[in-house]
Amino acid sequence: MAMTSFAVEENDGRDRGGPRQPLLTVQGLKKHFPIRGGIFGRVSARVRAVDGISFAVRKGETLGIVGESGCGKSTVARLLMRLIMPDAGEQIFDGDAVGERGGISVAEMRRQVQMVFQDSASSLNPRMPVQNSIAFGPIALGTRQAEAIGMARELLVKVGLNPALFGGRYPHELSGGQKQRINIARALAMKPRMIILDEAVSALDKSVEAQVLNLLQALKRDLNLTYIFISHDLGVVRWISDRVMVMYLGEVVEIGPADALYASPRHPYTRALLASRPALDPDQRREEAPVSGDPPNPINPPAGCRFHTRCPHAEAVCSARAPMLSAGGDDAHLAACHMQDPSSGHSQALRH
Amino acid sequence: MSTAVSDTAAPDAAELALPTQRGYWGTVGYRLRYDHVTLFFGALLLLIILAAVAAPLLAPFDPYQESIIRRLKPPGYQDRYWLGTDELGRDMLSRLLHGGRITLTMGILPVIIATLIGGSLGVLAGFAGGVVNMSIMRVMDVFYAFPSVLLAVAISGAMGGGAVNGMIALTLVFIPPLCRVAETATTQVRNLDFVDAARATGAPMHLVVRHHVIGNVLGPILIYASSLVSVAIILASGLSFLGLGVKPPDPDWGLMLNALRQAIYVSPLVAAMPGIAILITSISMNLVSDGLRAAMDVRS
Numbered sequence: 001m002a003m004t005s006f007a008v009e010e011n012d013g014r015d016r017g018g019p020r021q022p023l024l025t026v027q028g029l030k031k032h033f034p035i036r037g038g039i040f041g042r043v044s045a046r047v048r049a050v051d052g053i054s055f056a057v058r059k060g061e062t063l064g065i066v067g068e069s070g071c072g073k074s075t076v077a078r079l080l081m082r083l084i085m086p087d088a089g090e091q092i093f094d095g096d097a098v099g100e101r102g103g104i105s106v107a108e109m110r111r112q113v114q115m116v117f118q119d120s121a122s123s124l125n126p127r128m129p130v131q132n133s134i135a136f137g138p139i140a141l142g143t144r145q146a147e148a149i150g151m152a153r154e155l156l157v158k159v160g161l162n163p164a165l166f167g168g169r170y171p172h173e174l175s176g177g178q179k180q181r182i183n184i185a186r187a188l189a190m191k192p193r194m195i196i197l198d199e200a201v202s203a204l205d206k207s208v209e210a211q212v213l214n215l216l217q218a219l220k221r222d223l224n225l226t227y228i229f230i231s232h233d234l235g236v237v238r239w240i241s242d243r244v245m246v247m248y249l250g251e252v253v254e255i256g257p258a259d260a261l262y263a264s265p266r267h268p269y270t271r272a273l274l275a276s277r278p279a280l281d282p283d284q285r286r287e288e289a290p291v292s293g294d295p296p297n298p299i300n301p302p303a304g305c306r307f308h309t310r311c312p313h314a315e316a317v318c319s320a321r322a323p324m325l326s327a328g329g330d331d332a333h334l335a336a337c338h339m340q341d342p343s344s345g346h347s348q349a350l351r352h
Numbered sequence: 353m354s355t356a357v358s359d360t361a362a363p364d365a366a367e368l369a370l371p372t373q374r375g376y377w378g379t380v381g382y383r384l385r386y387d388h389v390t391l392f393f394g395a396l397l398l399l400i401i402l403a404a405v406a407a408p409l410l411a412p413f414d415p416y417q418e419s420i421i422r423r424l425k426p427p428g429y430q431d432r433y434w435l436g437t438d439e440l441g442r443d444m445l446s447r448l449l450h451g452g453r454i455t456l457t458m459g460i461l462p463v464i465i466a467t468l469i470g471g472s473l474g475v476l477a478g479f480a481g482g483v484v485n486m487s488i489m490r491v492m493d494v495f496y497a498f499p500s501v502l503l504a505v506a507i508s509g510a511m512g513g514g515a516v517n518g519m520i521a522l523t524l525v526f527i528p529p530l531c532r533v534a535e536t537a538t539t540q541v542r543n544l545d546f547v548d549a550a551r552a553t554g555a556p557m558h559l560v561v562r563h564h565v566i567g568n569v570l571g572p573i574l575i576y577a578s579s580l581v582s583v584a585i586i587l588a589s590g591l592s593f594l595g596l597g598v599k600p601p602d603p604d605w606g607l608m609l610n611a612l613r614q615a616i617y618v619s620p621l622v623a624a625m626p627g628i629a630i631l632i633t634s635i636s637m638n639l640v641s642d643g644l645r646a647a648m649d650v651r652s
Contacts, residue, residue, distance in 0.1 A: 081552045083548050083551060107554040108554075110552055110553060111554055114552060115548075115552050117548070119545055123544075123546050123548075123549055124546050125550075125563075128563070136553065136555065137553030137555060140550075140555030140556065140563075141553070141554065183549075190553055190554075
């Protein structure tokens with residue numbers, strides 16, 4: 001880890017704040033999607049997709065984001081790229097506020113942050129040879145066509161595809177794994193410092209997934225990249241991430257170093273998630289699900305702690321007050337649970 | 353994974369410098385070469401257009417030359433009137449050739465202009481969404497609410513007859529449906545991830561639209577537009593019939609079809625000729641555009 005930070009400091013002229021300054025800091029990010037109804041299109045309800053989340057990504061690390069479907073993981077990715085506009089929140093990229101006076105513009109941020117999408121089929125233009133898809137960004141920002149195509153072909157080599165064979169092909173002529181390599185090459189074409197991988201390997205079969213994960217690790221090392229790795233696959237997230245953030249219904253419930261979080265999860269939801277992984281040992285197989293039911297509707301999330309409707313430890317305080325992310329002894333490992341806080345009034349609080 | 357070996361084979365410098373094997377239009381041309389139906393009807397269409405353009409050179413007679421004694425003669429009359437004569441004794445071949453100029457212009461020009469205007473508005477509405485979409489599409493809905501014949505008659509009637517005003521009226525009639533087709537196609541494409549990926553590069557909007565949206569919505573728009581050409585020819589003839597489009601004695605296929613209606617029992621072959629001309633032209637148009645769409649669809 002320290003080696004990587006050192007390398008970043010030495011090699012990248014765009015690094016402004018030094019290795020200690022987080023590459024990305026997010027404060028109170030919020031997005032509520034309005035649901036309109038009636039003849040005048042009045043807002044009848046709001047989906048609280050992302051409801052005030054804060055986190056930081058250090059230079060050179062991989063932050064994993066996990067959670068059930070619909071917890072807001074992908075919305076976070078799109079908000080960070082400003083593909084959808086946040087309702088509230090602050091985004092600071094290497095010391096510069098994004099899209100604010102005195103900071104950097106959204107366009108400048110996008111030159112340094114790129115994204116790889118989940119659906120490899122719809123994320124490439126079906127009418128464009130893949131090398132043109134890769135070269136589009138640089139060309140649009142002023143690189144000469146021939147030069148950009150040349151660079152795209154070099155990137156194809158970098159992601160393990162022979163440009164003479166694959167450069168002129170169309171997306172439908174490639175397999176899922178090959179398309180995802182193209183998507184990675186397209187993100188790299190912008191020479192980003194950070195890549196957001198939104199379920200980037202989830203749609204691939206296991207052997208191809210492993211190849212792409214190895215490729216991602218190699219690229220990160222060679223190009224001093226920082227990753228945000230979004231997935232619902234706990235095993236993959238643990239393997240690739242330095243730190244992991246767990247989301248539930250648009251909120252962060254736990255964030256901490258991957259090893260610590262997997263070894264001693266602090267939030268009951270994280271414990272339930274980890275327990276829901278299929279056991280490799282047939283004797284350890286579970287009969288009943290560790291957490292039952294579906295997540296509550298994000299249109300009308302439960303009051304207090306959002307997990308209290310499914311939590312085995314729920315008490316009166318849980319539905320009365322929302323817990324804050326708190327340390328409980330370890331500053332790097334935070335969880336939003338009343339049982340973390342001795343002063344919360346939860347009967348099991350002191351046991352932690 | 354069998355491709356793993358070839359995937360990772362390190363190419364040498366020469367391979368890196370190689371250009372693409374075949375560009376987009378190269379692929380389209382290559383496919384068209386083997387599409388015999390499209391080639392045949394494309395040639396036919398070209399022939400019709402060339403014949404119309406060269407009408408003054410090709411026509412054996414003056415298309416306005418009337419004669420009382422040789423009215424409604426069958427094809428082959430006197431070995432000189434190959435396609436017979438019409439109700440005023442004018443040579444049908446000459447009139448069909450000259451009529452092609454007016455009819456094709458009335459059929460194609462309004463559709464081209466309406467495709468440009470309606471297509472752009474539709475792409476804009478579909479890509480921008482929100483208030484822009486609302487205001488454009490609601491205006492289109494107002495026009496769309498009228499039957500197209502009624503709208504064409506009302507517009508050209510208000511502007512006074514004549515071929516030019518008729519074409520303006522047809523253009524206005526075709527803008528709303530083309531706009532709607534373009535808007536629907538654009539809305540679908542806009543929500544695909546590759547458009548988001550293009551936006552995420554920070555590229556200006558007009559480049560995102562030009563490179564990633566237009567190519568993917570052009571297919572449905574062109575197909576629809578080509579089907580409108582035959583509608584335009586029919587509508588134009590309807591306007592002429594009402595005295596709002598082309599005026600007699602100018603030869604126009606639609607006008608000729610209307611004028612020869614009464615002769616259908618006397619000389620059915622001659623009466624059918626303008627209709628056959630319209631039919632062949634619009635079928636060729638539809639088949640060529642269908643073939644073009646298939647050739648331009650790189651997925652197939």
